[in-house]
Amino acid sequence: MVTGLIGRTAGRLLVPGIFIFGFYIITHGHLSPGGGFQGGAVIATGVALGLVCYNYRECMENFIETKNLKLIESAGLILFICTALAGLVLASSFFFNWLNASGGLFGDPVACGVNAGNIFTAGFIPVLNFAVGIEVFGGLSIVLLAMFAGLRETTQEEDEREAVNFVQTEKEK
Amino acid sequence: MLAVRGERHSPNRGSVAPLNAGDMQQAHYPLPQKLGVISLIIVVTLILMLPAFSLSFGHPAASATDQYYISHSQANTGSNNVVTAIVFDFRGFDTLGEATVLFVTVLGVAMLFRRIH
Amino acid sequence: MIANLPFVAVALLIGIAFAMILLKYNMIKMIMGLGILEGAVNLFLVALGYRESGIAPIFTNSPANGSAMVMPTVQALTLTNIVIGVATMALMLVFVMLVYKKYGTVDANEMRRLRE
Numbered sequence: 469m470v471t472g473l474i475g476r477t478a479g480r481l482l483v484p485g486i487f488i489f490g491f492y493i494i495t496h497g498h499l500s501p502g503g504g505f506q507g508g509a510v511i512a513t514g515v516a517l518g519l520v521c522y523n524y525r526e527c528m529e530n531f532i533e534t535k536n537l538k539l540i541e542s543a544g545l546i547l548f549i550c551t552a553l554a555g556l557v558l559a560s561s562f563f564f565n566w567l568n569a570s571g572g573l574f575g576d577p578v579a580c581g582v583n584a585g586n587i588f589t590a591g592f593i594p595v596l597n598f599a600v601g602i603e604v605f606g607g608l609s610i611v612l613l614a615m616f617a618g619l620r621e622t623t624q625e626e627d628e629r630e631a632v633n634f635v636q637t638e639k640e641k
Numbered sequence: 642m643l644a645v646r647g648e649r650h651s652p653n654r655g656s657v658a659p660l661n662a663g664d665m666q667q668a669h670y671p672l673p674q675k676l677g678v679i680s681l682i683i684v685v686t687l688i689l690m691l692p693a694f695s696l697s698f699g700h701p702a703a704s705a706t707d708q709y710y711i712s713h714s715q716a717n718t719g720s721n722n723v724v725t726a727i728v729f730d731f732r733g734f735d736t737l738g739e740a741t742v743l744f745v746t747v748l749g750v751a752m753l754f755r756r757i758h
Numbered sequence: 759m760i761a762n763l764p765f766v767a768v769a770l771l772i773g774i775a776f777a778m779i780l781l782k783y784n785m786i787k788m789i790m791g792l793g794i795l796e797g798a799v800n801l802f803l804v805a806l807g808y809r810e811s812g813i814a815p816i817f818t819n820s821p822a823n824g825s826a827m828v829m830p831t832v833q834a835l836t837l838t839n840i841v842i843g844v845a846t847m848a849l850m851l852v853f854v855m856l857v858y859k860k861y862g863t864v865d866a867n868e869m870r871r872l873r874e
Binding site: 675678679681682683685686687689690692693694696697698699700701704706707710711715721722723724727728732735736739742743746747749750753754 | 761762763764765766768769770772773776777780781802805806807808809810815816817818827829830831833834837838841842844845846848849852853856
């Protein structure tokens with residue numbers, strides 16, 4: 469079934485906004501409500517909207533391929549484990565927050581108590597947020613695409629034939 | 642309009658005898674067993690009502706762990722969001738297992754659908 | 759009793775979920791029951807950590823008068839539960855799709871009859 473003009477235009481307008489909102493949730497995970505899992509799920513809903521507005525083949529050709537989504541997901545998990553392992557190498561233990569208060573990237577000292585929030589704080593938590601975010605995005609998108617590929621999309625002629633058959637059987641009654 | 646690809650009914654379905662009323666009667670629970678299941682569900686629900694009378698909503702028991710997380714999360718991890726600090730720093734191994742479970746699930750889904758194509 | 763309404767709702771939701779899992783024969787409805795069970799457990803965890811007039815456990819621009827924060831550990835556990843629930847539900851739905859492809863039905867009894 470081919471989605472109409474209104475659905476396609478709405479999808480084209482909304483999908484980038486949903487992606488940016490999900491990215492905002494991921495990057496501000498240590499300051500505001502949200503985090504990697506939630507932001508990744510929001511981005512995956514953008515992929516779902518794209519699948520609804522356009523058909524599967526168009527999505528595969530123009531948007532993103534399942535192979536690349538698998539790559540993104542694996543990269544997220546590998547980044548997660550490597551960031552955790554770096555704590556073992558550079559500091560004392562596995563999952564040690566080695567970037568916190570180091571003065572480097574994400575290493576600004578945080579003011580204790582209520583503060584306005586600085587995005588370059590919290591050590592390796594933003595890195596892990598990003599890793600988990602792209603992993604959840606890739607994983608949920610692969611699940612959606614796999615379930616969608618198990619369904620066959622009917623063509624316009626088949627839809628019309630079905631409608632004609634329906635009208636005929638109704639008349640026979 | 643979406644339709645499931647391929648044969649709606651499997652080939653071996655034609656060889657099975659058509660379903661008649663007696664089979665349907667036998668296929669479902671007999672009545673005493675069904676009553677037993679329903680009473681079991683009611684008993685389980687009533688047992689689960691116990692927390693509703695023993696706990697008090699809004700006044701949880703004091704928890705040293707939660708107090709430690711709230712008062713030390715900014716100094717130890719630098720994160721303003723205490724929940725994120727717990728998920729990614731204090732209980733990082735939990736999150737590692739969680740991410741692995743998600744990865745393995747997606748691997749399983751992709752593998753199961755590869756056989757169809 | 760009325761003050762503990764969330765826990766009563768948890769008990770009722772778990773009862774509904776068990777009824778759906780044990781009494782229904784449609785596998786999609788069984789999975790919906792499992793989803794309701796998961797939601798009930800999440801509600802129980804979040805209600806367990808709520809403090810009266812508490813604020814969210816976030817320091818960014820929070821109210822400065824220092825009212826108590828709600829408990830953060832149960833919220834972290836709820837987050838874990840949600841993600842694991844999504845993963846298991848996706849896998850179960852895929853299995854149901856495969857079963858439908860092979861047997862042409864999602865009814866558990868019908869499927870057992872066709873297998874024999």
